C-alpha cells in the first residue's frame with residue numbers, strides 16, 4: 001500500500017481522463033440518461049461511435065442471438081460472421097481484404113506494420129518511413145502515438161518509435177517532401193477529427209494520391225472517425241474520387257461494441273501472410289456480428305442520404321448563426337462531423353450545453369465538435385440549434 005491518506009482513498013481508476021461531472025446509466029437513440037433519470041441529447045455519440053444512436057434495435061437483436069450461440073473461438077478456426085463482415089466491407093468499398101482487430105489504434109498499428117513489410121516485399125528495403133501530418137490523431141499505443149503529429153500526445157514518452165515524418169496538412173509545398181526516397185507510406189485522416197475538424201482539400205488530396213501512385217508509396221487513410229457514414233458517405237475517401245491503398249476503421253463499425261479493421265487493396269493486402277500479424281480477440285463472433293448488423297442497417301435504411309440532407313440543414317443554420325454572433329469564427333466539416341471554431345475557449349460552452357441537457361465535444365481549445373448520431377431527427381437538430389442560440393445570446397450579453 002502507498003502512504004496515501006486513509007481518509008482520502010485513492011481512486012481505483014487510473015487518472016487518464018478528465019471526466020465531465022455526469023454519470024450515464026442508460027441510452028436509447030439520440031438520448032442518454034443519468035442516475036437521476038435526467039435526459040440529455042447526446043451529440044457526442046460516444047465520440048463518433050454510436051452512429052446508429054444508443055442501443056439500436058437491429059444490432060441489439062443480432063447481438064442477443066449471438067450471445068446464445070458463441071462468444072469466442074480464436075482465429076485458429078473459421079468464423080462465419082467474420083467472413084460475412086469482410087464481404088460486406090469489401091463489397092461496399094474499393095478494398096479486397098480485411099484484417100480485424102479491436103480498436104482504432106490497433107487498426108493503425110496493423111497498417112503501419114503492413115507498410116513497413118510492403119516495401120521490403122517489393123524489394124525497396126530503403127523505404128522505411130511513414131509520412132503523417134501535424135495536428136493528426138492516430139491513437140495512443142507506441143507506434144500510433146509516434147504517428148500522431150501532436151507534441152502534447154507524445155510528451156514524456158521518448159524515445160518515440162522512429163520512422164515517422166510529419167508534414168503540414170493541406171500544404172502544397174509539403175507535397176514535394178512526401179517522396180524523399182525513404183517513404184513507404186502516407187497515413188492521414190480525410191478530416192482531422194481530434195486536431196480541430198480540419199478537412200483535406202480536394203486538389204491537395206488528388207496531388208498527394210498521384211505522388212504516392214507514381215512512387216509506389218501506400219496511401220493509407222485513417223477513417224476511424226470519418227468512416228461508417230459519419231461524413232454522409234459510407235467512407236469519406238469516396239467523396240474525393242480516390243482509392244487509397246489502405247483504410248482503417250473502428251469507432252462506428254460496431255455501434256459501440258469494440259471492433260477495429262484494417263482494409264487493403266490486393267497488392268498491399270497480400271503482404272500479410274500466416275504468422276505476420278494477429279490478434280486474440282480480433283474479429284470474434286460477437287464484435288463481427290455487431291459489425292454486420294451495423295453496416296446492414298446503414299445500407300438498408302439509407303442512413304448516409306439522411307445524413308447528407310440533415311447535415312445540409314444543420315450547416316445552413318450554423319452559417320446563419322455565424323452571421324449573427326461574433327463569437328462564431330468558422331463552421332467546417334462534412335456530414336455529422338462538424339467543427340465550430342469560436343473566438344473564445346470551447347470548454348465553457350460545453351458546460352453550458354450540458355446544463356441545458358445537450359452533450360457536445362471539443363476538438364482543440366477553440367473548436368466545438370458536434371457529432372450527432374447519424375439517425376438524429378430534424379426535431380432534435382432544431383432543439384440543438386435552439387439551445388445553441390440561447391447559449392450564444394447569454395455569452396454575448398456577458399461580453400458587452
Ligand SMILES: *Cc1c(COP(=O)(O)O)cnc(C)c1O
Nearest residue numbers: 103104105137138139224225250
Ligand atoms: C479515435 C481515433 C483513433 C484511436 O482509436 P482507439 O479506438 O481509441 O484506439 C485513431 N484515429 C482516429 C482518426 C481517431 O479518431
